[in-house]
Amino acid sequence: MMQPPPMADRPAPRELILHHFELSPFAEKIRLMLGCKAARWRSVHIPMLMPKPDVLALTGGYRRTPLLQIGADVWCDSALIARVLDRELGGASLFPATQPLAAVLAQWADWTLFWSVIDFASQPACLAHRFGHLTDEQRLAIAADRNPFRASVPKLTPNDAGACLAQYLQSLESQLASGHECVCGDLSIADFSMAHVLWHLRRAGPPAELLLAPFRRVLKWHDRMLAFGHGQAQAMSSEQALQTAAQAMGHEACSVTPEPGLTQGQTVSVAAVDYGHEASWGELVGLNALEVVIARSDVRAGRVHVHFPRVGFRITPA
Ligand SMILES: N[C@@H](CCC(=O)N[C@@H](CS)C(=O)NCC(=O)O)C(=O)O
Numbered sequence: 001m002m003q004p005p006p007m008a009d010r011p012a013p014r015e016l017i018l019h020h021f022e023l024s025p026f027a028e029k030i031r032l033m034l035g036c037k038a039a040r041w042r043s044v045h046i047p048m049l050m051p052k053p054d055v056l057a058l059t060g061g062y063r064r065t066p067l068l069q070i071g072a073d074v075w076c077d078s079a080l081i082a083r084v085l086d087r088e089l090g091g092a093s094l095f096p097a098t099q100p101l102a103a104v105l106a107q108w109a110d111w112t113l114f115w116s117v118i119d120f121a122s123q124p125a126c127l128a129h130r131f132g133h134l135t136d137e138q139r140l141a142i143a144a145d146r147n148p149f150r151a152s153v154p155k156l157t158p159n160d161a162g163a164c165l166a167q168y169l170q171s172l173e174s175q176l177a178s179g180h181e182c183v184c185g186d187l188s189i190a191d192f193s194m195a196h197v198l199w200h201l202r203r204a205g206p207p208a209e210l211l212l213a214p215f216r217r218v219l220k221w222h223d224r225m226l227a228f229g230h231g232q233a234q235a236m237s238s239e240q241a242l243q244t245a246a247q248a249m250g251h252e253a254c255s256v257t258p259e260p261g262l263t264q265g266q267t268v269s270v271a272a273v274d275y276g277h278e279a280s281w282g283e284l285v286g287l288n289a290l291e292v293v294i295a296r297s298d299v300r301a302g303r304v305h306v307h308f309p310r311v312g313f314r315i316t317p318a
Helices: 026-035 053-059 078-089 102-120 125-133 137-147 158-177 189-202 205-211 216-226 238-247
Strands: 018-019 040-045 067-070 073-076 232-235 267-272 280-287 291-298 301-309 311-315
Touching: 018 125, 018 238, 026 078, 026 137, 026 189, 026 267, 040 073, 040 238, 053 067, 053 301, 067 078, 067 238, 078 102, 102 125, 102 158, 102 205, 125 205, 137 205, 137 238, 158 205, 158 216, 189 205, 189 216, 189 238, 238 301, 267 291, 267 301, 280 301
Parallel strands: 018 040, 040 232, 073 301
Antiparallel strands: 018 067, 067 073, 267 280, 267 311, 280 291, 291 301
16 A cells, blocks of 8 residues: 555654755655655755765764764664654554565665666766756766766776666566555555655666656656655754754763673774764764764864764774
């Protein structure tokens, strides 16, 4: 069933602050989740390109988009943000116990499907569609920021990426043809991860339209996903968000389950292993199967707990 999950009786949710920019696909995953769960949230716009001093004041180094902030806790990476929102907002879980592989499929979409779309959309006709209105200077600034950012990701030619996408889309079409309304049966995180990537593809102009046209069930499913909308967002400045962190009373409870070479209170760096490797440093205050948490202090944000997913991040003792 592709219905928004019913909201259970539960205490009023805390103030959710999403730091994002409009064009970010990973932020779109989270915005659609917020829409699906009919959430009210605060929207902080972050610049698409470096420098991002107000982001770094919260994270201490990590620069990727989006971030979720609740008080003086900040969650990095949409895979972890999705779990926090699922818990925070209640209703039927988007990580259903009956579909244990939904999160694995979501991870595949966030990596393999995502980079196939990015590389397909690097062909001249797509670039002209997406960036044709920009000046040469603006285009060069985007390339100068993003080329080193993604340098560690293997690159496909647009043609090879198109061939991969045709296969992936055919698989999804067949899955939806076999009586499923959603990617895994019931609505799950896999739908949101595939939806944000196809959202980006559908904005890539005529070559993408041509590629997608035969996949009618995929397009219908995607339209249903987009119909969730974004919930109720209210703008907040990044200065206000930093003040919110500085004034927060305490942090989310967390503790360290020791791992070899990692113990409570030790100074560590945490960095993404795939791309965008900028590390955050701090005191290890939380570690479990799902997340690693460091505590760090900033003159403007105060003492912040920064949470990263355990999967896909390298923890290095100082
Ligand atoms: N695995 C990360 C990927 C995030 C990501 O690559 N975000 C892009 C924007 S969609 C980004 O950070 N680009 C560089 C930037 O915004 O500085 C997640 O799920 O949040």
